[in-house]
């Protein structure tokens with residue numbers, strides 16, 4: 001558990017990176033539409049599971065997966081990403097389900 005009194009110091013202790021979008025994103029959305037289930041945030045392909053997740057701010061930046069959700073003021077929540085597309089990100093930005 002994180003010690004809450006450390007929160008102010010913890011806050012700046014990570015780096016946000018830009019979300020990566022595949023060149024095929026628009027084509028895949030045209031082809032598959034917006035899925036009710038898991039869908040790759042990067043390339044738009046519907047997924048069978050949500051084994052890989054990205055944590056995003058409301059302005060579309062990616063947060064390292066080990067940063068506590070309560071420490072993010074502008075969290076937009078977690079988004080699925082496919083097994084191939086997740087390789088485009090540094091591993092510390094990808095939450096992998098066990």
Ligand SMILES: [Zn+2]
Pocket residue numbers: 022040041042043044045081082084085
């Ligand atoms: Zn993808």
